[in-house]
Amino acid sequence: MDRAERSGRDVISVEEAFARIVGRAEPLAETETVPLRQAFGRVLARDLVANRTQPGFPASAMDGYAVRAADCAAPFRDLRVIGESAAGRSFDGTIAAGECVRIFTGAPVPKGADAILIQENAERTETGTIRPTSAVDTGRHIRRAGADFASGDVLVSGASRFSAGRIALAASGGHPSVEVVRRPRVAILATGDELVLPGEPIGPSQIVASNTFGIAAIAERAGAELFDYGIARDDEGAIGALVDRAAAEDIDILVTIGGASVGDHDLVGEVFASRGVALDFWKVAMRPGKPLMAGRLGAMHVLGLPGNPASSMVTATLFLKPLVQALGGVPNPIVYREGVLGAEMAANDERADYIRATLDEASAVTPIVNPFGRQDSSLLSVFAAADALLLRPPHAPAAQRGDLCRYIALS
Numbered sequence: 001m002d003r004a005e006r007s008g009r010d011v012i013s014v015e016e017a018f019a020r021i022v023g024r025a026e027p028l029a030e031t032e033t034v035p036l037r038q039a040f041g042r043v044l045a046r047d048l049v050a051n052r053t054q055p056g057f058p059a060s061a062m063d064g065y066a067v068r069a070a071d072c073a074a075p076f077r078d079l080r081v082i083g084e085s086a087a088g089r090s091f092d093g094t095i096a097a098g099e100c101v102r103i104f105t106g107a108p109v110p111k112g113a114d115a116i117l118i119q120e121n122a123e124r125t126e127t128g129t130i131r132p133t134s135a136v137d138t139g140r141h142i143r144r145a146g147a148d149f150a151s152g153d154v155l156v157s158g159a160s161r162f163s164a165g166r167i168a169l170a171a172s173g174g175h176p177s178v179e180v181v182r183r184p185r186v187a188i189l190a191t192g193d194e195l196v197l198p199g200e201p202i203g204p205s206q207i208v209a210s211n212t213f214g215i216a217a218i219a220e221r222a223g224a225e226l227f228d229y230g231i232a233r234d235d236e237g238a239i240g241a242l243v244d245r246a247a248a249e250d251i252d253i254l255v256t257i258g259g260a261s262v263g264d265h266d267l268v269g270e271v272f273a274s275r276g277v278a279l280d281f282w283k284v285a286m287r288p289g290k291p292l293m294a295g296r297l298g299a300m301h302v303l304g305l306p307g308n309p310a311s312s313m314v315t316a317t318l319f320l321k322p323l324v325q326a327l328g329g330v331p332n333p334i335v336y337r338e339g340v341l342g343a344e345m346a347a348n349d350e351r352a353d354y355i356r357a358t359l360d361e362a363s364a365v366t367p368i369v370n371p372f373g374r375q376d377s378s379l380l381s382v383f384a385a386a387d388a389l390l391l392r393p394p395h396a397p398a399a400q401r402g403d404l405c406r407y408i409a410l411s
């Protein structure tokens with residue numbers, strides 16, 4: 001496909017682009033076992049089954065006395081304290097009528113007891129007995145064995161992402177390590193003669209290659225293992241060598257930044273073609289982010305993001321993030337929420353607009369979405385200050401302040 005052919009043709013909708021990039025992505029089959037401490041955010045490969053029952057014994061939920069409920073009915077009489085059960089140190093005898101055992105939270109309930117009298121409802125006497133001051137129901141303050149889970153229960157279903165709570169549950173179920181889906185391997189390659197790294201000496205017509213850092217954060221948050229391929233000059237050989245490297249290093253998603261448009265130095269599409277990338281599409285009816293390329297080189301997904309900072313961040317949010325999630329085996333829809341417009345909007349043209357906006361959530365359940373006045377796709381300061389991308393669908397009619405709208409929350 002030459003440049004003339006690539007330009008102008010086949011502008012597809014955002015929904016179509018999503019279906020082609022994300023909808024066709026197969027979750028990775030490979031798994032790995034990681035220590036539980038490293039499992040946060042990872043995707044569980046298969047159902048995690050409890051190795052033990054929790055609690056493993058009937059346990060007291062309170063500090064007090066293990067009693068027979070029948071002994072704690074009015075008129076109250078003294079109960080003899082025949083021992084103590086603390087967490088980790090049980091009382092091995094059996095409680096008979098008129099007896100009780102001093103017990104602490106989490107400790108095993110001794111045989112014969114069927115309730116816990118909290119210590120606030122017991123008067124200690126000088127003769128080593130206690131007297132209940134309140135009746136107690138059978139079963140009161142006793143956690144039955146297996147109340148949390150039983151051995152063999154599914155604790156966390158396969159394809160779930162490990163939250164803090166799920167990690168703690170896996171630990172409680174007796175798992176020091178867990179089997180998780182391999183992280184998708186994402187390589188990021190910035191292209192452009194004008195680019196230098198942050199902190200490097202910078203010439204008068206140079207700019208800092210900032211996009212890699214933002215895109216990497218989006219990909220890693222979505223679960224990627226990241227490979228930074230640095231900056232390639234606007235040279236077919238240099239860019240091509242890094243495409244080859246990605247294929248050789250079993251990269252799952254190669255992301256290029258810049259060089260996606262129609263200028264004489266926009267070489268990425270040609271390099272892709274020369275390296276055998278099967279280009280699926282090259283333009284999306286969206287703003288920012290129109291010159292987005294997507295294709296495959298064998299099993300490797302290839303995404304050519306536009307160079308303008310907001311364009312690359314928006315396309316990474318809409319397509320790269322859910323693609324990483326799809327390969328990693330987690331649900332990956334783009335969630336559009338409902339808001340109220342904080343400003344009037346002009347009628348839209350044929351491109352879906354993703355307008356950088358702030359959310360005012362203080363006043364109402366439905367947040368007010370306030371678009372920034374400046375929407376140029378070079379403005380990182382505006383993107384960084386945004387909480388949301390306000391969606392203006394293609395051909396949306398003019399809208400008033402207070403009208404309902406949809407937005408994507410940025411985080």
Ligand SMILES: Nc1nc2c(c(=O)[nH]1)N[C@H]1C(S)=C(S)[C@@H](COP(=O)(O)OP(=O)(O)OC[C@H]3O[C@@H](n4cnc5c(N)ncnc54)[C@H](O)[C@@H]3O)O[C@H]1N2
Nearest residue numbers: 190208209210211257258259260261266290306307308311
């Ligand atoms: N004649 C036309 N010109 C342009 C069109 C068009 O349809 N016809 N599309 C415009 C749109 S929309 C966009 S978006 C840009 C995309 O251009 P490229 O992907 O080719 O990006 P570059 O030209 O390489 O760079 C654009 C801009 O972004 C800066 N940049 C590039 N890489 C980085 C990076 N890693 N970090 C930070 N900034 C980066 C670069 O210096 C340029 O300023 O094309 C329009 N043109």
Ligand code: MOO
Nearest residue numbers: 288289290311377
């Ligand atoms: O669509 Mo470009 O991505 O506006 O700047």
